[in-house]
Amino acid sequence: MEKSDLKYINYVKILKEELVPAMGCTEPIAIAYAAAVAREKLGHIPEKVIVEVSGNIIKNVKSVIVPNTDHLKGIEAAVAAGVIAGKSEKKLEVISKVTEEEKQKIKNYIESSTIEVKPSETKFVFYVQVNLFYKGSFVKVRIVNYHTNIVFIEKNGKVIYERKAEESKEEGLSDKKLLNIKDIIDFASTVEIKDIEDIISRQIRYNSKIAEEGLKNNYGANIGSVLLETYGDDIKVRAKAKAAAGSDARMNGCELPVIIISGSGNQGMTASLPVIEYAKELKVSKEKLYRALIISDLVTIHQKTGIGRLSAYCGAISAGAGSGAGIAYLNGGGYKEISHTIVNALSIVSGIVCDGAKASCAAKIAAGVDAGILGYHMYKNGQQFRGGDGIVKKGVEATISNIGKLAKEGMKETDKEIIKIMTEK
Known part of the structure; x- marks a missing residue:
């Protein structure tokens, strides 16, 4: 295959997009990533969290240990880790750097805050929406189709980011049908x-x-x-x-x-x-x-x-x-x-x-x-x-x-x- 061939270029791009580092099982990490982005937009540690997820996310997060949380499991642990210690710029390594003090804060946050998990009736097999609330403010961040694909951000009723998403499409990634x-x-x-x-x-x-x-x-x-x-x-x-x-x-x-x-x-x-x-x-x-x-x-x-x-x-x-x-x-x-x-x-x-x-x-x-x-x-x-x-x-x-x-x-x-x-x- 010639280097100038479009297939050659596309195959290299596919490898670069797909072979990326992640710490921990990627579904809880996607939740932590959404939570970290939402907390940064909110500007505060939220008093209440509502996490809306598709059935497949529940399935893949329920029984797995979330890294850097002292062996906590589940959606609550993932969202708490993202809220307390997440660094969104690290994407799927969002909770790769967590201090001992932050680990204790994650446990305390789960025990003292309201974290509600709602199964979402959605057409998307991969669906995560994190809703954070602090006093009179709120932020929503939605991910669909793949782990870092943020398609919607809203703060206090104002949409600050949105892009169209279709079921089973991978917006922004190379065409793998080739x-x-x-x-x-x-x-x-x-x-x-x-x-x-x-x-x-x-x-x-x-x-x-x-x-x-x-x-x-x-x-x-x-x-x-x-x-x-x-x-x-x-x-x-x-x-x-x-x-x-x-x-x-x-x-x-x-x-x-x-x-x-x-x-x-x-x-x-x-x-x-x-x-x-x-x-x-x-x-x-x-x-x-x-x-x-x-x-x-x-x-x-x-x-x-x-x-x-x-x-x-x-x-x-x-x-x-x-x-x-x-x-x-x-x-x-x-x-x-x-x-x-x-x-x-x-x-x-x-x-x-x-x-x-x-x-x-x-x-x-x-x-x-x-x-x-x-x-x-x-x-x-x-x-x-x-x-x-x-x-x-x-x-x-x-x-x-x-x-x-x-x-x-x-x-x-x-x-x-x-x-x-x-x-x-």
Whole structure:
């Protein structure tokens, strides 16, 4: 692919937009970000907060620890952290710098202030509105579609910022409909390394660090450690263990940032850490690793374009298929090997549900990575799932399209039932 090609330029932009740092699970961080912006506009610590959120936000915030809060969980903790200690200019690292004094203030604020959470009946799957009140003043800040997409700010009845937002559109971001497997491989194979080096080297550095932290210490269900202790340290096990350990750390209060993909740190780690581990095993060059990671990252993003940021379909499955594609590339695979790896992987584990961010995400990640690895080895051994086998259709793009339909449309009722189960008392 030529550097002057519009696709080349767009693919670089997509990587820059998607591979960004975040501390903590991104849905509570989006709430903290909205709260920080609202507090700055209000100019005071609010006496009362009303948070209006879609069901998928409730699902993804309910059970996860908010970093830098001394292990507090939930929407109240996220909004309090943003109000007390948030620095909006840091976006998804909005609460990455919190003092011990501020941590105590966050706890005190939750105990002494009114924080009301309201489920919002909205067409937006991703919807956060934070309403702050102080004496006679109030501020509203609304985010839709993705984690930092502020579309509305109002203060004391006056709209001070507004932009049009459509359901499932990603205003202000590059068009991802140009993505396809053939062009992804072409781009990854020809991109000038200097154009993506900063992005990919940061991904390797950040995600490797949190994975090591997850293996060294006690977080969540310690899935990475369980895998290694149970099955040994074969490369297939290590690849799963690293991704799972990073997730366990992140879901359970680790205060290290990760590089996300499609708004998700779990997907960012699942797409990168298995590929990094295989690159070490195969002793490939740094350049080869970078190109393999580009394939994994963009394959993951390509799948998520049809699914959406939030869904009842577990995003780790998309990223597991992406990592399988990257591993196939590291082993010398081209379009045929990578395409069949993706189709095989998606055939194995599509249907695993997302029931929110929590410790079990690490185990689902292990399953997604395992399917990616198995998908590659199936094709290597002359085996494959074919068009007409269940949701598989002839051709990798047709199968990815089917997965998008399954996840976005077919699992809507599943999503509602999951949210209902999770919020029942």
